[in-house]
Amino acid sequence: MKAITTAIIVLFVFSTNIYTQVGYSPRIDSISNLVTLQTLSKLNRELCGDTSTIIGGAPYTIVSRHSNSVHNPKAAQFIYERFLSYGLTARYMNYRTNGQNVLATKIGSKYPNQYYIICGHYDNMPSGSLAPGADDNASGTCAVMEAARLLAPFTFDYTLIFVAFDEEEQGLIGSHAYADSSYNRGDSIKGVLNFDMIAWDSNNDYKLNLFTNSASSSFTNITKLAYNIYQPILDPVVSVGNMSSSDHYYFWQRGYNAYCGIELMSDFHPYYHTINDNFANIKMPYFLKFTQASLAALMTYGWNYTINFVHTPIAGTSDTGPRTAVVTINSPYAIKKVTNGPRLYYRVNGGSFTALNYVYNNLDTFRFTIPGQSVGSVVDYYFAAQDSMANFVGTLPVGGKGLNPPGSIAPATYLQYTVLTGIASNNEPAEFKLSQNYPNPFNPVTNIDFSVGKLSRVKITVSDLLGREVAELVDLQYSAGIYNAVFEGKKYPSGIYFYTMYVDGLVKETKKMMLIK
Numbered sequence: 001m002k003a004i005t006t007a008i009i010v011l012f013v014f015s016t017n018i019y020t021q022v023g024y025s026p027r028i029d030s031i032s033n034l035v036t037l038q039t040l041s042k043l044n045r046e047l048c049g050d051t052s053t054i055i056g057g058a059p060y061t062i063v064s065r066h067s068n069s070v071h072n073p074k075a076a077q078f079i080y081e082r083f084l085s086y087g088l089t090a091r092y093m094n095y096r097t098n099g100q101n102v103l104a105t106k107i108g109s110k111y112p113n114q115y116y117i118i119c120g121h122y123d124n125m126p127s128g129s130l131a132p133g134a135d136d137n138a139s140g141t142c143a144v145m146e147a148a149r150l151l152a153p154f155t156f157d158y159t160l161i162f163v164a165f166d167e168e169e170q171g172l173i174g175s176h177a178y179a180d181s182s183y184n185r186g187d188s189i190k191g192v193l194n195f196d197m198i199a200w201d202s203n204n205d206y207k208l209n210l211f212t213n214s215a216s217s218s219f220t221n222i223t224k225l226a227y228n229i230y231q232p233i234l235d236p237v238v239s240v241g242n243m244s245s246s247d248h249y250y251f252w253q254r255g256y257n258a259y260c261g262i263e264l265m266s267d268f269h270p271y272y273h274t275i276n277d278n279f280a281n282i283k284m285p286y287f288l289k290f291t292q293a294s295l296a297a298l299m300t301y302g303w304n305y306t307i308n309f310v311h312t313p314i315a316g317t318s319d320t321g322p323r324t325a326v327v328t329i330n331s332p333y334a335i336k337k338v339t340n341g342p343r344l345y346y347r348v349n350g351g352s353f354t355a356l357n358y359v360y361n362n363l364d365t366f367r368f369t370i371p372g373q374s375v376g377s378v379v380d381y382y383f384a385a386q387d388s389m390a391n392f393v394g395t396l397p398v399g400g401k402g403l404n405p406p407g408s409i410a411p412a413t414y415l416q417y418t419v420l421t422g423i424a425s426n427n428e429p430a431e432f433k434l435s436q437n438y439p440n441p442f443n444p445v446t447n448i449d450f451s452v453g454k455l456s457r458v459k460i461t462v463s464d465l466l467g468r469e470v471a472e473l474v475d476l477q478y479s480a481g482i483y484n485a486v487f488e489g490k491k492y493p494s495g496i497y498f499y500t501m502y503v504d505g506l507v508k509e510t511k512k513m514m515l516i517k
Contacts, residue, residue: 041282047075048132049061066125068098076092087152089105099167100166101174114158115158115188116190118147118163119162121169123137123170130275135197135281136272151302157304172246182256199287200282201286208237209261211241211248211259212260215252223297228399229296243260306331308328309327309328310328311396313476314379318421320375329342329394335385342366347379378417381415382397382411386404397411416485417483432503441513445489447485448486457505458503460474460500463497465495471487494516
């Protein structure tokens, strides 16, 4: 990673379309998990000189990848030969005498002239005779190479390009040259996944940064969702700003979608740009999960396994009769409609889920009927749908799995309504109100009821004592009614937390709650 010389301004980003989701694919899950500790550690050791490798048919140890080192062209040759060995079309991009990027291409079957790029720089620091650069950036280069190795046998809708950039440490020179040449050719780059330093996690919290700009936020959110689905141990923080110190930057300047995946900036590698950035200081479990999740994200883009649910949550009322749930489902792929068509799963008061088939369908809109329940009942529900070829499944809320039928494995969170007592039948309270959570204190789950006075965008967030947002419970358009949100505190420490209700972007009310374990 190039030395940071400008301040980074970071804002937390949430997708403006909360229903766009990543579908879960068993195939993607299986392929991404073929990255193992053994394959990843061996590759990193070879790149950082911790062990010798074979280059040009002879043993060689890459003791430095600094751009001025005699070993750097050997590192490029190592990457090039590996790309060829995977069965890919590979080439050098010699953009100047002392600089060469290494590329490999997997042509797409449907959109061969539209590209997704996975990249990382292979050059490193410091400038002396020894420069291992195990984290910066053999780690990102390993992710690119493992993606090339494992995805080479498969056919994707879009063309995938695997790139190892040179001279990042000298000012993003290699990626600048590539972005400019792509722009001048009129290349249709759908998105750039740049990985730079993905192998350090001192406190084992599995947090990471996905740095993006406003134009790329929707693109980046797909990666965040893929990480959540395929490697839920990871905690990606999507941030927007002018982070200009890695190889995504000049793609931004040319108007392309791009982000930088990197270890958490507040937990930065202490041996950055020193000879102690070596294999012994790699955090392999974190490195493995980061790499596996990155492959899953790339495959999600390459196959376009996305799905869109639009649904107005059912409001809590005193009506004990059946309730109607309507959802619109869109995807780049045809949705299975007859056998194993869309389903609604519901449960009452925490019991077992029951699956319902839709009672009406018109094009992409489906209607379900949930049986009536007695006063005081709390009903959890979620939707599930799969594509017609049973390649992937999507759920609302996100995170469910299972094919044939879709959604047989429930997501971690659900939509919910309560059959209330003493609420007018039109369910239109006169004001917005945030109720005290119950139970309180709690461990690990608590409920938060809130009233909506008129059609509005409502968001409820949870923050710790330092004011840091730790969870977003809802962010939806609600009609007038009384609703319920659930906060799951299993992964948070004991203490006092604050939850805040926003109405159309403005703070309405904040209350305090206590988690005791």
